[in-house]
Amino acid sequence: DDAPGKIDPADVPQAFTHFTYRYTGKKMMVCDLQGVLDTARLPPLYELTDPAIHYKSRTGRRNVYGRSDLGSGGMDRFLQTHQCSALCGMLKRHVKAELKGHRSKAEGAGYCADGAPVEGHGASVPR
Numbered sequence: 364d365d366a367p368g369k370i371d372p373a374d375v376p377q378a379f380t381h382f383t384y385r386y387t388g389k390k391m392m393v394c395d396l397q398g399v400l401d402t403a404r405l406p407p408l409y410e411l412t413d414p415a416i417h418y419k420s421r422t423g424r425r426n427v428y429g430r431s432d433l434g435s436g437g438m439d440r441f442l443q444t445h446q447c448s449a450l451c452g453m454l455k456r457h458v459k460a461e462l463k464g465h466r467s468k469a470e471g472a473g474y475c476a477d478g479a480p481v482e483g484h485g486a487s488v489p490r
Contacts, residue, residue: 377448377451378450380392392417392438396413397411398412416431419434419438
């Protein structure tokens with residue numbers, strides 16, 4: 364069924380990979396995901412496994428996240444073959460809203476969109 368707003372579960376792993384690329388400011392990408400949609404749960408849950416992380420190091424470090432970390436080359440290969448889905452569009456709007464909220468709060472009061480202090484917030488990203 365191709366009804367507007369309907370998400371194809373097969374699009375979730377690739378859309379998530381694209382989302383992580385956008386959300387990290389094009390510095391990281393969680394990819395090579397396998398997944399199973401568990402519809403017996405309410406709400407349904409997509410369990411993603413076997414991630415690889417590609418990281419674009421500013422200092423040229425390689426394999427920061429292990430042997431499967433192909434850096435910017437791995438990101439480029441994904442983007443050359445990826446076809447955006449409706450879910451990518453939904454997640455893109457979410458990223459824009461989230462980052463806009465993050466910037467305005469960070470600039471004003473020193474807090475992220477989720478209310479956590481800016482300093483020390485989030486995952487540690489190597490240089």
